[in-house]
Amino acid sequence: MNIALIGYGKMGKAIEDVALRRGHTITCKISSSNLQDFNPRVLQWADVAIEFSTPESAYNNLRQCMEIGVPVISGTTGWLNKKTEIEQLCIEKQGTFLYASNFSIGVNIFFELNKLLAQMMNKYEVYDVDIQEIHHTAKLDKPSGTAITVANDIIERLERKKVWTISKPENPFTRDLFIESRREDPAPGTHIVTYRSEIDDVEITHTAHSRLGFAKGAVLAAEWILGKKGVFSMKDVLEIDQ
Ligand SMILES: NC(=O)c1ccc[n+]([C@@H]2O[C@H](COP(=O)([O-])OP(=O)(O)OC[C@H]3O[C@@H](n4cnc5c(N)ncnc54)[C@H](OP(=O)(O)O)[C@@H]3O)[C@@H](O)[C@H]2O)c1
Incomplete structure (x- = not known):
């Protein structure tokens, strides 16, 4: 699977490690120093984007993923007052979106x-x-x-x-x-x-003993979401519900 990393900080790097070990390819790594690469030409190679950025940038990043039409997994916290807007946009665009405040x-x-x-x-x-x-x-x-x-x-x-x-x-x-x-x-x-x-x-x-649990969960979610359309959560991925 080809993965675009939107946000390449502590979590982006931990996700890269897990993804490479599971045989996936990282097609781009976006941080504040190369925002110009976050465009349809670069994103077209990705099967899925994994977004762990900042509370200030997450909403726009997710909008952009929806506009480009790339399925997106997000774990960024601190922007959730706008989550419903992203979910609506996802439904409108017949896109794919999975958010978890915690992926472990x-x-x-x-x-x-x-x-x-x-x-x-x-x-x-x-x-x-x-x-x-x-x-x-x-x-x-x-x-x-x-x-x-x-x-x-x-x-x-x-x-x-x-x-x-x-x-x-x-x-x-x-x-x-x-x-x-x-x-x-x-x-x-x-x-x-x-x-x-x-x-x-x-x-x-x-x-949590390390970031590994979050990173593994995010990659697991990316693998699970491939080929699916709609708005999902980790409950769907893990099939745990009371
Ligand atoms: N859901 C979960 O399971 C989970 C687990 C752990 C953390 N988190 C959350 O995930 C987020 C990231 O955590 P972290 O520890 O990786 O933070 P971090 O180390 O500070 O990394 C943030 C990354 O976002 C980049 N960034 C800044 N502005 C951006 C923009 N406009 N577009 C794209 N990327 C941009 C930063 O680039 P620069 O370095 O160039 O500024 C950096 O690469 C936080 O909100 C954190 O609370 C969630």
Whole structure:
């Protein structure tokens, strides 16, 4: 498979390593120094584009992929208020788009555990809940895209939480779901959901040991999406659903 890398930073390079080891070819590597190469003439050689860039550039990059007509996998975080627009454009153009705030298989299992736990906890109002996410200091956005997914999944299932917040509520048991973001090195990514009561805590944790899991998941998604049209998620790739 021919892969175009849109964004060639830490993730782009990790994806390149995995893709080459799986026998794929990298047809272009776009970073801020060669944006002129991000054009239909260069992209025509790609079966799929994998986009891990910056929160500021992701939306335009994805629009451009849709206009060019190349299927695109994206993992960039911090731009999701515009995700619906990209999904609509994908449908309009009969294109192919897969987004995941986290490509690791373990995190996607963690997402499902989180949903199940929130459903179970809905009737046990003695438990308050909060989320902690810990990442390396170079991470630009706060809270992490993964923490936002976890928070939204809780809010959909736990009636006593209505919105997520990054400001610590003064009292527990408010309608706000607190996400604490910590930045320390080295930390590829840890997410902890804790339900706290006077008697005990119930906690689920996902800890990434390296970027490899994200890179492998992104390449797996690129292989899976070949020949498909529409808007997809990692749930489709991994066939995990409660
Ligand atoms: N979904 C997941 O599983 C997952 C996992 C890890 C990270 N992420 C997210 O993926 C994104 C990238 O992470 P990273 O660690 O690879 O960041 P990074 O090391 O800072 O790399 C960002 C890359 O984007 C390039 N870039 C800047 N402007 C661009 C533009 N207009 N068009 C195309 N590329 C451009 C940068 O080029 P220069 O170096 O020349 O500026 C660099 O190559 C972040 O949003 C991060 O949160 C997601």
